[in-house]
Amino acid sequence: LEWANAHIRCRLALWRGVHFTDESWFSLYRADCRQRVWRCVGERFADVNVVKRVAHGDGGVMVWAGVCYGQLTQVHFIDGILNPQGYHDEILRPIVVPFIHDCHLILQHDNAPPHVAMICTQFLEAENIPVLAWPAYSPDTSPIEHVWDALDRRIRQCVPVPANIEQLRTAIEEEWTTGHNQHPDQLYAKEMCCTA
Known part of the structure; x- marks a missing residue:
């Protein structure tokens, strides 16, 4: 609440200058218990009514954007x-720094241990990358969470639905780059982030 109160008067121009980043898990199978199956009496274990489940860690990919x-x-x-080290070598150095320097943005990432590790904070300071302070446990205030949700819904509507990890990766890349996901500009049009 303290963070929201401190940023409640921020103008849209400030938020347009923020580079919101995060990781998200995409699963081949629905493991979030949101899928419902309607069945008749006596059909409890019929194949058509059984939903495949895979424990987190199998059957999916972790994505950063x-x-x-x-x-x-x-x-x-x-x-x-x-x-x-992976966050520094694979994400910050090759993707984030050039993107932020080219667009003159402020970096937003959550307080996950890899993000706030000394190697990463010192690197960002050395590269003169401003970082937006972010409250702990508040993913719903970041527009990228809504983009992830829209992307996941689009992937689940793919025909055919991805059946293996390689197809899932391809579907994620295609949906991300073709613009069929919910473009973040639509989120900025809504009174985003700072309504306490």
């Missing part, structure tokens, strides 16, 4: 667990 007003970064697939 960023959005700002008018632009999207490339998507980056994270193999394994993202650690500070």
